[in-house]
Amino acid sequence: MARGHRAAARHVQGEEQHVICESCRKEIVPDRMFCIWCEAFVPDHRAGRRAGFVRRFFATLIDPALLTIVFFVAESVAREWYPTPPGLPPDIFDNRPDIIAGIAALAYGGLVLVLLFRGQTPGKWILGERVVVLRTGKPVGFWRMALRESIGKTLSGIFFGLGYLWALWDRDSQAWNDKIAGTLVLHYRGAEEKKEVIASGPAPQGAAPEAQGE
Ligand SMILES: [Zn+2]
Numbered sequence: 001m002a003r004g005h006r007a008a009a010r011h012v013q014g015e016e017q018h019v020i021c022e023s024c025r026k027e028i029v030p031d032r033m034f035c036i037w038c039e040a041f042v043p044d045h046r047a048g049r050r051a052g053f054v055r056r057f058f059a060t061l062i063d064p065a066l067l068t069i070v071f072f073v074a075e076s077v078a079r080e081w082y083p084t085p086p087g088l089p090p091d092i093f094d095n096r097p098d099i100i101a102g103i104a105a106l107a108y109g110g111l112v113l114v115l116l117f118r119g120q121t122p123g124k125w126i127l128g129e130r131v132v133v134l135r136t137g138k139p140v141g142f143w144r145m146a147l148r149e150s151i152g153k154t155l156s157g158i159f160f161g162l163g164y165l166w167a168l169w170d171r172d173s174q175a176w177n178d179k180i181a182g183t184l185v186l187h188y189r190g191a192e193e194k195k196e197v198i199a200s201g202p203a204p205q206g207a208a209p210e211a212q213g214e
Pocket residue numbers: 021022023024025026035036037038039040
């Protein structure tokens with residue numbers, strides 16, 4: 001049984017079990033990771049909500065695009081400011097801009113590594129997304145994230161991107177790379193503001209008294 005299901009199931013009324021979303025207080029479908037009404041992450045609604053397909057699509061595009069931009073900007077800047085001096089042996093100095101661009105790409109790789117430890121890529125970081133462990137919402141850790149981003153994304157892309165499109169109809173919005181790594185993608189930015197809007201609204205019926213003080 002999902003941890004989140006247990007957490008939400010404390011709002012039990014009468015004989016029937018109504019699993020109530022802790023964010024919008026509406027009834028949710030058991031064993032789903034996201035509320036069908038407000039799309040909050042059921043195990044911990046403060047962690048975020050379902051990351052939409054378009055947002056995820058752009059995050060996936062940003063990653064290779066940023067690497068390309070970093071490389072070519074560094075190379076063109078190097079050509080401008082650190083050109084190959086005339087008369088020097090070309091085998092050593094001819095590719096100075098390429099070396100500098102390579103160093104810039106390595107620095108970018110370092111940023112990617114740091115972000116992977118946080119369950120993010122540059123694209124996800126920019127668009128406010130985070131990869132978490134399915135059901136618990138805990139941080140994925142480096143190796144699970146590395147598995148997702150390498151083997152997982154390779155498999156997702158093999159059949160004309162079918163594995164990515166899978167997130168469109170999967171009930172927990174899992175792409176194949178999520179299935180392989182046992183992960184979910186949360187859109188965490190703005191989750192706090194959304195919570196405040198909900199909290200300032202009228203209290204819906206059916207909310208348990210213990211939940212009012214959040
Ligand atoms: Zn909800």
